[in-house]
Amino acid sequence: MKAVTGHRLFWPAAVLVVMLLANLVVTPGFFSIQVRNGHLYGSLIDILLLGSPLMLVALGMTVVIATGGIDLSVGAVVAISGALACYLISGQEDQGAVSGVLVAVALALVLSAVLGFWNGLFVARVGIQPIIATLILMVAGRGVAQLITSGKNINVNSPPYKLIGGGYWLTLPFAVIVVAVVVALTGLAVRRTALGMLLEAIGGNAEASRLVGIRSRRLIVLAYTFCGVCAGIAGLMISSNISTADGNNAGLWMELDAILAVVIGGTALTGGRFTLAGTVLGALVIQTLSTTIYTTGVPPQVTLVFKAVVVAIVCLIQSPAFRAKVFRRRARPAAPPPASPAAADVEVNA
Amino acid sequence: MPGAVLEMIGVSKGFPGVRALADVDFRLFPGEIHALMGENGAGKSTLIKVLTGVHAADAGEVRLGGDRVSVTGPQHAQTLGISTVYQEVNLCPNLTVAENVFIGREPSKAGAIRWREIRRRAAELLTRFHVDVDPGVRLGACSLAIQQLVAIVRAVDISAKVLILDEPTSSLDRDEVEQLFTVMRRLRDDGVAILFVSHFLDQVYEVSDRMTVLRNGRLVGEFPTADLSRIDLVGHMTGRMLSTLEQLHVPEETARVQAEPVLKAQGVGRRGSIAPFDLEIHPGEVVGLAGLLGSGRTEAVRLMFGADVADSGTVALGGKPVSLRGPNIAIDHGVAFCPENRKSEGLIEDLTVGENIVLALQAANGWLRPLSQAKRQELVGRYMTALRINPADPDMPARNLSGGNQQKVLLARWLITQPKLLILDEPTRGIDVGAKAEIQKLVVSLAEDGVAVLFVSAELEEVLRISHKIEVLRDRRLIAEIGNIGSVTPEGILEIIANGTTS
Amino acid sequence: MTTLGMRGPVRIRREHAAVLVTFGLLVAMFAAGSIVYPGFGSGQVVVDLFIDNGFLLVIAIGMTFVILTGGIDLSVGAVAALSAMLCAFLLEQWHWPVAAVLPLVLLVGIGFGFGMGYVIHHFEIQPFIATLAGMFLARGLCFVISIDQISITNPFFTEWAQTRIPLGEETNLTPTVLIGLAVLAGAFWTLHYTRFGRAVYAIGGSAQSALLMGLPVARTRIGAYMVSGLCSSLGGLLFAFYTISASGLHEVGTELDAIAAVVIGGTLLTGGSGYVVGTALGVMLLGTIQTMLRFQGTLSSWWTRIAIGVLLLLFILLQRLLGSSRTRR
The missing domain is CATH 3.40.50.300 (P-loop containing nucleotide triphosphate hydrolases)
Structure with a gap:
């Protein structure tokens, strides 16, 4: 039993399961999945689809947080990426041309990568605190997005582009497939190469990493660049789903949701050990929360109150000072033991 | 000789598994500079912490001016007249020199701080101690020596009976040390009792009047500096008496x-x-x-x-x-390097033992050329066996290992790189x-x-x-x-x- | 070492340098605007800067306290919006008297600050995360009160909104400006002439040292967040005065503007160095950019954000430059 509860993915998974079950009680048909027109439909599929952008952004954020950093600019990058892609597509004579869409998507992703690279340079080369360094792009980025769209919402009518965030492929939403592929590739990249270990080393102990000869700067720049690309893909999905680039609202507050997803997933904000699977679970918890509130008829804006409660609980439980002060009178410490050997092994091989 | 201003009688202090101080007597007289000597782990810092109330003594008593006191913390020590200045200057570098001397006890009128008064009094104090610095300058812009002197001025102005200087000279150059000694001598002449801790023998001999030597938590003795030769001092500190002064070949x-x-x-x-x-x-x-x-x-x-x-x-x-x-x-x-500070500079406690072992080789290879799982297991297994790292579980978090095994992990990490x-x-x-x-x-x-x-x-x-x-x-x-x-x-x-x- | 200019009676300290740069930039931009755009260089434009940005000034002043301790407060915009919502709701739906509503709303702001400060200090939660939770909570509560905008018809508010205090022949002040200036003066006095204010600086310089020097670190740090909460609340009320309405969508992103104003005003984000006067200049600078874009007419509003971003970049690099030479011994 202890091996199960001690696993680092136990709590985020448990929270997710409880939330899903609660939905099932309220809405009996919640788990039903139907096939219509060769597409899968159902609340669970909706959660996956609507949660796709957040899963991607949180994925990038996880890697940055593993190095002991943070990226506040992801929401702005989401807006910029969608804006650029839609701007390029709307300028084409045939918006439905696959080649044109591919070029637009490629350029949007390149720009996202450049923005992430810029953040990385500020953190690793200029040596500015990550919160401050990425704040610059967070402030300016939304302006850049609106600059691209000239302040208007750009509507596109492009079936190939629509596929990215709203289409289906092999009966599944295309976005979900993209997320699955990106998560799998990232998992392979960090766990099959030495990348994950070296990132964890940097976040776990920067000075020791320097003395062991890890070239931290490059890896940190790489992490921020990757985070930028993830936010870029998420931006494509969001704008594709509604066939509109909205420089003002696309990805608004997404950085905060992403950080939240990472923390709920069990990766500490201080850096070091990270878990991609946990982050995916964390993002799904947030999306399920939003969906649940939506289906119960509470105004969606009120979701924020629940999020605040979740952030507070998760952070307080993670805080050693809180545990020491509140659980002081308990006979035994309530803290779960550090990841068991079995759990660590799963992480290494995951 | 006047009575001791500060006295410790039969003080003992133990920590789990360690006896840091055992039945130690210590006396400090007004108007003397007293050096506390001993090797690492001799009990110097424990003694200072008992004096300043950071630790409570298990046994024995501390007397101040002849009265038994129980010091509850650094703040309490200060109100009793015991001030401490550490190697790491505990002042605020972003504030001015004058403000650092007076912060927390600023002279004020009708709730408003009187800056002119602060500057005037700070200038007076600095002049009195021959500290040559403009009180309006930001502390962070001053040399470390000046910062240390400002800390001393603050400490002495708050309460001037006993001043403890813990390794004040470690980061100072020669001229700065002289400057510090000048101030120390002046304070001594004013009747302040100074407890001085330093690793530099030359400095101890230059400035101190008497010294107390500790070894392994026990008192070796109390000596007038002039009567104790350096050979004897080192002998007392290390526990090896150099009875014969044979010329070394x-x-x-x-x-x-x-x-x-x-x-x-x-x-x-x-x-x-x-x-x-x-x-x-x-x-x-x-x-x-x-x-x-x-x-x-x-x-x-x-x-x-x-x-x-x-x-x-x-x-x-x-x-x-x-x-x-x-x-x-x-x-x-x-070149490979196992640092002195295993936990903060060597081991990455978040990672497993196996990961820590392959880290240096992997860092040299770069992240794109990972060691194969088999190669990694083979290397980790071989070195864990060769160095007898115990427990022999490569997937255990490195933080859970004992000190000796952590050291072996660091050795293995570098030996792998040949x-x-x-x-x-x-x-x-x-x-x-x-x-x-x-x-x-x-x-x-x-x-x-x-x-x-x-x-x-x-x-x-x-x-x-x-x-x-x-x-x-x-x-x-x-x-x-x-x-x-x-x-x-x-x-x-x-x-x-x-x-x-x-x- | 410590002077950039000459030694002597007029000394230019390094920590003043950033404020002076901001001031110089403000003057230069204003001069440029006056030359290029007719009517820009009037007293009313200056006063309008204060009228249009009075609420931001007040909020940014509160933010300055928090940043000086080395923290950050992301909740300011949300707390401001919540204050305005609560005020409008109590006045319009429950018809409470103004004299009861205003103090209550300010107390709610202070309470938010206390809660976040308490969690940050005693449970050692990063300020960023704790105030993020505060932001979510306050923003969410806005919508719990009402999803829609509430118009304020209370006569006290509508009269205040129309009150103009003549200043010279063609220039008029609003009470908002006076409140903003009073808060500025009060903040300056608090930071420079009270022990609380000096302890704020000391904590930002080194919390560890402040503790060892016997300063009340817990009280001071929590106090700084309470000041920020109070200022946010007051800023929200000023915004309600300004628009005679309240909405959960008001002041989204105000926290970023406030942080930007503080940084552009020369306060170090790492704490311990900076001035509220600089913050005021930072707010004015942001306002001047907006005014210039308005006068320009063809440039669009999003250039404001980009300009703020560029300014932020420049000032962070400037701080880095000044900071790196500062640590030299």
Whole structure:
């Protein structure tokens, strides 16, 4: 039993399961999945689809947080990426041309990568605190997005582009497939190469990493660049789903949701050990929360109150000072033991 | 002589597994500078912490002005008249000198701080102590010495009976130390009792009137400085009496035919940490660095690895001149370094034992060329067995290992890279006897295989047992190089440390 | 060492340098605007800067306290919006008297600050995360009160909104401006002439040292967040005065503007160095950029954000430059 509860993915998974079950009680048909027109439909599929952008952004954020950093600019990058892609597509004579869409998507992703690279340079080369360094792009980025769209919402009518965030492929939403592929590739990249270990080393102990000869700067720049690309893909999905680039609202507050997803997933904000699977679970918890509130008829804006409660609980439980002060009178410490050997092994091989 | 202003009688203090202070008596008189001497772990800092109320004594009593007191914390100590100034200046660098002297007790009228009054009084105080600094200057812009003096001025102005100076001179250069001593002497003449802790023997002899020597948590004795020779002091501190002052025979450099040196440093130094020195290490040679704590051993080896960057001199690795701007460059040339501070600079506690072991090799390979799972298991398994790392579980978080096993993990990490030069800073400190012997044996066998080893240890026997050549440091200066032939004894090295005989 | 200019009676300290740069930039931009755009260089434009940005000034002043301790407060915009919502709701739906509503709303702001400060200090939660939770909570509570905008018809508010205090022949002040200036003066006095204010600086310089020097670190740090909460609340009320309405969508992103104003005003984000006067200049600078874009007419509003970003970049680099030479011994 202890091996199960001690696993680092136990709590985020448990929270997710409880939330899903609660939905099932309220809405009996919640788990039903139907096939219509060769597409899968159902609340669970909706959660996956609507949660796709957040899963991607949180994925990038996880890697940055593993190095002991943070990226506040992801929401702005989401807006910029969608804006650029839609701007390029709307300028084409045939918006439905696959080649044109591919070029637009490629350029949007390149720009996202450049923005992430810029953040990385500020953190690793200029040596500015990550919160401050990425704040610059967070402030300016939304302006850049609106600059691209000239302040208007750009509507596109492009079936190939629509596929990215709203289409289906092999009966599944295309976005979900993209997320699955990106998560799998990232998992392979960090766990099959030495990348994950070296990132964890940097976040776990920067000075020791320097003395062991890890070239931290490059890896940190790489992490921020990757985070930028993830936010870029998420931006494509969001704008594709509604066939509109909205420089003002696309990805608004997404950085905060992403950080939240990472923390709920069990990766500490201080850096070091990270878990991609946990982050995916964390993002799904947030999306399920939003969906649940939506289906119960509470105004969606009120979701924020629940999020605040979740952030507070998760952070307080993670805080050693809180545990020491509140659980002081308990006979035994309530803290779960550090990841068991079995759990660590799963992480290494995951 | 007037009565002691501060007295400790039969004070004991234990921590789980350690007896830090055992039945220690200590007296401090007004108008004296009293040095507290002892090696690392002798109980100096515990004694200071009991005096300032950080720790409560298990037994014994503290008397202030003849009355028994129980100090509950640094704040309480200060109100009683015991102030402490640490090596790390505990002031705010962003505030002015004047404000640092008065913050928290600013003179005010109708709720408003009277700045003119603060500046005037600060200027007065600084003049009185001959501290030459404009009170309106930001503290962070001042030299460390001035910052320390400002801390002293603040402490003395709050309460002027007892002043404890814990390693105040560690980061100061010669002139700054003089400046500090001038102020200390002035305070002494005003009747303040000063407790001075320093690793620098010269400084202790220069400024102190009396000294108390501790060893292994016990009182060795209380001596007037003028009556205690340096040899005797070092003897008291280390527990080895140098009864016979035989002239040490410094042997000539061993005339072995030797290959190209693995490392050749000329005039390498770094201001404020170690004076320029020369050093040569050949393949298969173990070079030991001996000296008291704070003598510059760690500082010297860090320069050889590029952990700190030297500001003078040249280094050649394998005959080629190299600019050691960072650890990467040293590692690329086959240098490995196990730092003194295992937890903060060596081990990555989040990672598993196996990951920690392959980290250096993997870092050198780059992230794109991961070791295969099989290769990794083979290497980790081989070195965990060879070094007898216990428990033999490569997937355990490294934080759960004991000190000795953590040290072995760090050794394994570097041995995997097959270094040409292995730098070990205090590899046997704080680990059990068995592990210690294993590590010493390992060093010897590595040298037999042709690896050059630069070995730092506070234990002279250990240095003597395994080194071919010994470099002696004192007061951040390399003062002697001795070939380790049969006639060299720990006592001989201690004598060099004490008297500063330069070869 | 410590002076950039000459030694002597007029000394230019390094920590003043950033404020002076901001001031110089403000003057230069204003001069440029006056030359290029007719009517720009009038007293009313200056006053309008204060009228249009009075609420931001007040909020940014509160933010300055928090940043000086080395923290950050992301909740300011949300707390401001919540204050306005609560005020509008109590006045319009429950018809409470103004004299009861205003103090209550300010107390709610202070309470938010206390809660976040308490969690940050005693449970050692990063300020960023704790105030993020505060932001979510306050923003969410806005929508719990009402999803829609609430118009304020209370006569006290509508009269205040129309009150103009003549200043010279063609220039008029609003009470908002006076409140903003009073808060500025009060903040300056608090930071420079009270022990609380000096302890704020000391904590930002080194919390560890402040503790060892016997300063009340817990009280001071929590106090700084309470000041920020109070200022946010007051800023929200000023915004309600300005628009005679309240909405959960008001002041989204105000926290970023406030942080930007503080940084551009020369306060170090790491704490311990900076001035509220600089913050005021920072707010004015942001306002001037907006005014210039308005006068320009063809440039669009999003250039404001980009300009703020560029300014932020420049000032962070400037701080880095000044900071790196500062640590030299």
